[in-house]
Amino acid sequence: MTNVPVETLNETQQPVPGAPNNWRRFFSFSTDHKVIGIQYIVTSFFFFLVGGLFAMIMRGELITPEADLIDRTVYNALFTMHGTVMLFLWTFPVLVGLANYLVPLMIGARDMAFPRLNAAAFWMVPVVGILLMSSFLVPGGPSQSGWWAYPPNSIQNPTGNLINGQVLWLLAVALSGVSSIMGAVNFVTTIARMRAPGMTLFRMPAFVWAVLSAQLIQLYGLPALTAGAVMLLFDITVGTSFFNPETGGNPVLYQHFFWFYSHPAVYVIILPVFGIFSEVFPTFARKPLFGYRVVAVSSILITFVSSLVWVHHMFASYTPGWMRILFMVTSMCVAVPTGVKVFAWVATIWGGKLRLDTPMLFALGGLVMFVFSGITGIMLASVPVDIHVNNTYFVVGHFHYVIYGATVLGVYAAIYYWFPKMTGKMYYEGLGKLHFWLTFIGANLNFFPMHPLGLQGMPRRVASYDPEFAFWNVLASLGAFLLGMSTLPFILNMVSSWIQGKPAPANPWRAIGLEWLVASPPPVENFEELPIVTAPPYGYGSNEPLTENLSPSNAAN
């Protein structure tokens, strides 16, 4: 097999024509990582709308103090399903979808290491969705115990049916765990063994580092959650006593299983978003990623440190004092590698020639909201504050700044950034900007009021509240409806530009990276000949044509 040095390919010399834009293949069992990536992304956005619908109903309920729109049990079911759908059917799949599409292209591979395993992992996602949604049809309705499913609440089964909402919930979560572990094995193997010639570890884009780190967490964390889920399932269905306090079990043990995974899971979510920031900022500031190696290594560091902090979710669960202090300190340590990254992005943007296209706007907006959530996060990691605001809206505000502010905005940034690559079409910039401003204003209007509400003592997971909380709640609900509306220009933009957008060149942003060297959309096997990589990523200069900056340009000849 022969190899072409990457420098000899550029936008004007497209190596092979792109893949046909035949939409039918997205509904078929395909083993092409690019098709699977888009299948993940589109499926997850469907569930994003479902989860968003649940949120709208909740915020509709909360616009007045009384529980007048829906009753208490429906509210409980809605927040449980909202949280579960958003995490397991939107956030994880959409990021896996992006990674699936991008990682092989970015490391110069023709596909993932195990293409059929990849497809199988994807097709489990709709099954998870069907399992979860069918819980609306069983007696008693969906689980009402929140996405944590803490016993003893989750063990209770007033309907007495063997198939109930909680059981379906557990099966769905376990299945999604299996799918994610399959995915993680695939990603780790692909990144470890399928890199193109010359793609050393420190020549991998930061996004690939981030995906690798996140997938390592899936590998060591998810099995713990799965173990806990299996034990809970037995407690509910056959009456074992692992977590049931009435028969001698230990409910706090469940919390350990759950948070041992679910704390690091926030990094499964946020690390790829960090990776997206690290791709978008250099391109739109025309500068190399500041401190690239540090950014890369800090991803791995976060993986390790974050596995040592899970007890900070349990400060209020009879955790002994010494343990609280220990986990308070480790929790604050995670802020260090994270802070390093924020510093690196700011330094990247600083003094650059910024171009505020839609991807850049979303990345900047996401970064701003992430910094805000970081501050409230440190507050929550300190035991005295946490004991005070635990289970209030302050927590809800904090994590929505992370998962909406940083993650949703970051994913939007990625979708706009790589849309030309994936579809071969340009999106409409005007609609994109409108989408950004609706989202940014809506998100802050929705989630900022939750902080004062929490500090004033409004508990979370309630369908009604004291009238003194009305003002901030009305604001939050208006923000939520604005967010709901913001998805309309997005969907319109995506669908219409895919169908009739302007054809996109191979490298519309004049960005650096192997994925930009192939046609848009890339041909089936990605590269006609495997590229040879001879330089680190992010070789931007201040006023460059990009090919001159991949130096030394003659190394491989």
Added chain:
Amino acid sequence: MESSLETQTVSVASHAVEHEHDEAGNSKFGFIVFLLSESVVFLSFFGGYIILKTTTADWLPPGVTGLDTQEPLINTIVLVSSSFVIYVAERFLHKENLWGFRAFWLVTMAMGTFFLVGQAREWAGLPFGFTSGVFGGLFYLLTGFHGLHVATGILLQTIMLGRSFLPGNYDKGSFGVEATSLFWHFVDVIWIILFVLIYLWQ
């Protein structure tokens, strides 16, 4: 500088091209990653066992004083020795001695089956069940989950044995054989920990 980079690029290139075709290598790497992940499931169960054992007041179900260790010990010895037997089988395959491979492979399967039958007999004679308190649940969960793995191992071994009679696709480096025997060693190591936790630490 320039020239050293050049040679580096070239050598890395041939290396990676090799990888591109080395699907068995990928499978092996992936399988080991999977086993590492799988071991976390067991570690979680073990962690749960230790926490519950050290914090639960009524640990054993009423009327139960402890477990008999004699038969499980024999079982343990058989299972652990089967790890050596399967290793010998693999050596034979490497030396392209198919009948030697089949013979020792079959002995491994017999030893695994002996273990499973022994465990089933033990289960049948126990005075407590899955729902008899914390201990009962953990006992059956851990031994059952492990037994499931033994059964899976035997199933894989059966498939590999059958495949060895098919013409053509059986060479000495078969990934399937390698993976099956890795899995078998894994199941053995897990059992040793399990035996210590459940039977020796009563």
